[in-house]
Amino acid sequence: MNQQKITLVAILLVLVTVVVLIVVWPGGAPPKAKYRVGITQFVTHPTLDEIRKGIESYFEARVKSGEIEFIFRNADADFSAASKIAQDFAAQDLHLIIPITTVSAQPVVKHCRSVPILFSGVTDPVGAGLVKSLEAPGGNVTGTSDLWPFAEQFAMMRRVVPEARSVGYLYNPGESQAEFALDQVRAAASGAGFRLVERQVDTTAVVRKTALDAAIVADVFYFGMDNTVGQAFDSLLKVCLEAKRPLFAGDATSVKKGALMCLGIDHTELGTQTARMAEQILFNGKKPGEIAVWRVKSGGLYYNNNAFREFGLELPDFVKKEGRDLASKSAEETP
Amino acid sequence: MSPSFLLFEDAVISGVLLGLSTCGLVVSLKLLNFPDLSIDGAFALGGAVTALALRSGAPPVACTLFATCAGAVSGLCVATLHCYLGIGKLMAGILMLGVLYSAALLMMGGANAGLIQFPSVFDLLEDFAGGPCGFLAPWGKMTVAVFPLAACLLILFWLLHTRLGVILRACGSNREALRACGIAPRPFEMCGMAIAGSLPALAGSLSAQNRGGADVSMGVGLILTALAAFLIGRALIKSALWLSRALFKTGNNLRMFDYYFSHAAAARLLFLSALTGAFVYQGILLLAIRWGLWGGGVRFMTAALIIVLLVVFRESVVRKEEGLL
Numbered sequence: 001m002n003q004q005k006i007t008l009v010a011i012l013l014v015l016v017t018v019v020v021l022i023v024v025w026p027g028g029a030p031p032k033a034k035y036r037v038g039i040t041q042f043v044t045h046p047t048l049d050e051i052r053k054g055i056e057s058y059f060e061a062r063v064k065s066g067e068i069e070f071i072f073r074n075a076d077a078d079f080s081a082a083s084k085i086a087q088d089f090a091a092q093d094l095h096l097i098i099p100i101t102t103v104s105a106q107p108v109v110k111h112c113r114s115v116p117i118l119f120s121g122v123t124d125p126v127g128a129g130l131v132k133s134l135e136a137p138g139g140n141v142t143g144t145s146d147l148w149p150f151a152e153q154f155a156m157m158r159r160v161v162p163e164a165r166s167v168g169y170l171y172n173p174g175e176s177q178a179e180f181a182l183d184q185v186r187a188a189a190s191g192a193g194f195r196l197v198e199r200q201v202d203t204t205a206v207v208r209k210t211a212l213d214a215a216i217v218a219d220v221f222y223f224g225m226d227n228t229v230g231q232a233f234d235s236l237l238k239v240c241l242e243a244k245r246p247l248f249a250g251d252a253t254s255v256k257k258g259a260l261m262c263l264g265i266d267h268t269e270l271g272t273q274t275a276r277m278a279e280q281i282l283f284n285g286k287k288p289g290e291i292a293v294w295r296v297k298s299g300g301l302y303y304n305n306n307a308f309r310e311f312g313l314e315l316p317d318f319v320k321k322e323g324r325d326l327a328s329k330s331a332e333e334t335p
Numbered sequence: 336m337s338p339s340f341l342l343f344e345d346a347v348i349s350g351v352l353l354g355l356s357t358c359g360l361v362v363s364l365k366l367l368n369f370p371d372l373s374i375d376g377a378f379a380l381g382g383a384v385t386a387l388a389l390r391s392g393a394p395p396v397a398c399t400l401f402a403t404c405a406g407a408v409s410g411l412c413v414a415t416l417h418c419y420l421g422i423g424k425l426m427a428g429i430l431m432l433g434v435l436y437s438a439a440l441l442m443m444g445g446a447n448a449g450l451i452q453f454p455s456v457f458d459l460l461e462d463f464a465g466g467p468c469g470f471l472a473p474w475g476k477m478t479v480a481v482f483p484l485a486a487c488l489l490i491l492f493w494l495l496h497t498r499l500g501v502i503l504r505a506c507g508s509n510r511e512a513l514r515a516c517g518i519a520p521r522p523f524e525m526c527g528m529a530i531a532g533s534l535p536a537l538a539g540s541l542s543a544q545n546r547g548g549a550d551v552s553m554g555v556g557l558i559l560t561a562l563a564a565f566l567i568g569r570a571l572i573k574s575a576l577w578l579s580r581a582l583f584k585t586g587n588n589l590r591m592f593d594y595y596f597s598h599a600a601a602a603r604l605l606f607l608s609a610l611t612g613a614f615v616y617q618g619i620l621l622l623a624i625r626w627g628l629w630g631g632g633v634r635f636m637t638a639a640l641i642i643v644l645l646v647v648f649r650e651s652v653v654r655k656e657e658g659l660l
Contacts, residue, residue: 199624199627202634203552203555203556204550204552204553205553205556205557206620206624207546208345208545208546209342209345209346209349209620209621209624210624212338212341212342212345213338213342213624213625215338215341216338216339216342231446231447231550231552232546232548232550233447233449233548234447234449234450234451234546234547234548235546235547235548237451237547238451238546238547238548239338239341241451242341243337243338243341245338257449258451
């Protein structure tokens with residue numbers, strides 16, 4: 001009995017020591033920098049990390065000289081944590097807050113009314129209620145939007161497959177961005193003179209069937225930003241290869257995996273642009289409300305040479321000249 | 336190949352996959368009276384093991400066998416949790432779901448593993464194209480798919496007649512009788528769950544090879560689909576039995592269908608129901624997709640269908656104290 005009590009007390013002591021250490025440790029941090037910038041990210045995700053790295057590498061020299069200090073928080077995909085981080089940032093003495101993704105940006109805009117806010121990686125800033133308009137945001141908020149250049153993407157598809165009439169498009173109506181993306185895709189497809197063959201999927205299990213069904217009428221396929229379809233991307237690609245329907249994508253990752261080409265966003269570039277705007281706010285004294293929300297207009301052109309061969313298509317000259325071949329990269333990354 | 340033919344081919348292969356999973360469900364739920372919720376996880380595990388093995392350079396057939404064995408191990412784990420660690424049946428399945436999710440993530444090194452550039456069992460008969468059996472070439476994939484299904488069905492049918500099969504059936508229905516005969520039910524329950532786990536894993540392995548990729552979420556909702564398939568099949572077989580009795584005055588006993596524990600023949604009918612239901616379900620799915628009915632409302636429709644089938648084709652002998660369905 002006594003032994004047990006001693007063990008218990010020992011464990012408690014160790015725990016208390018650990019907690020105290022955790023709390024006290026950052027106390028020895030270097031003195032405050034001139035500019036303190038809070039970055040909050042909703043979840044660890046390759047594209048979001050690229051945005052953050054783009055920002056950080058832009059200011060690398062200034063961080064080293066102690067002029068800027070980044071305070072980074074990750075909500076780890078927890079909605080309530082995202083809100084708590086925003087409140088924590090509001091209580092701190094920050095000069096600028098950069099929330100990455102919509103979910104992180106909303107609580108920051110709500111709680112931090114007196115600090116300049118520069119969101120990044122938000123697809124629909126107006127719809128999310130972050131700014132009133134893209135051109136003149138007003139107030140203390142502006143940022144960069146990662147909305148894809150859909151119209152440009154479909155115009156590019158038109159140049160590669162001039163004779164194609166219809167585009168197959170799969171999406172999960174249960175996803176938060178589905179409706180928004182669908183509207184964009186519809187407008188872009190009709191703008192480029194395609195008939196859109198829309199098909200809904202609810203799980204990855206039916207992607208193959210649904211894609212096959214769409215392939216009966218569709219001449220080419222377009223893969224958008226849908227997560228469910230993205231998880232079953234290999235199914236979609238396999239169907240397209242088997243039925244010889246060229247597959248276009250909206251992001252470079254899919255092109256690495258075997259889609260033909262995309263006019264994609266470079267997320268590092270998005271981060272760099274965000275950093276440029278941060279520079280204007282911090283050092284040039286501009287107010288966020290005066291800076292228009294930046295939108296990607298012409299992304300990098302990426303293509304997959306192997307995919308062109310597998311789909312039996314000839315690589316157009318303009319693609320070869322302007323684009324970057326990602327085919328070799330896929331061999332490195334997927335063993 | 337034309338998309339229409341590929342769609343048909345996919346429906347047949349999906350029927351086989353769902354049939355295998357449903358047979359696994361029948362073994363656990365009906366034979367052993369063990370509602371195993373980890374069937375979704377076992378399916379994904381099959382895909383993950385296949386991805387791991389294929390990437391390590393194993394031949395596709397070996398990968399499929401590895402995946403099947405992994406499923407058996409997962410079934411054994413569920414049974415161990417219940418039989419030897421005293422955790423409730425439902426809870427054991429739920430816990431195992433979590434374990435299998437992590438295991439699949441770990442094996443694939445991510446949520447998703449592309450397998451398009453790897454060989455698959457479905458390519459085995461591709462050589463037909465040049466040979467004297469060239470006309471078989473387009474049917475190669477379907478032929479390959481039917482093999483494991485036929486093998487599993489034959490093994491199960493044979494098993495039902497062996498001493499092991501009788502004990503397995505008794506495990507689910509009459510454990511007292513087993514104990515009275517001096518047989519401990521638990522080791523046999525373990526054995527039965529291994530069979531029940533291996534079938535969905537085999538299906539998962541084949542599915543990953545057919546779809547060209549494995550995903551941690553590839554099994555989500557499988558238990559509902561398998562249940563729906565089983566109930567559809569049972570309704571059809573029951574109706575057929577009823578019709579044949581009405582038309583030909585044959586003496587088959589409808590009640591026997593639910594007294595599955597006392598007749599190997601009735602247990603066989605359960606597996607046949609699973610199979611019929613799986614193919615009919617995939618047929619319905621095919622039509623739903625063709626007619627553009629697929630979408631957000633499908634889960635509600637599946638649930639509604641299950642409710643109707645459960646009410647209309649109620650088991651004539653309901654074990655009230657543990658009416659699982």
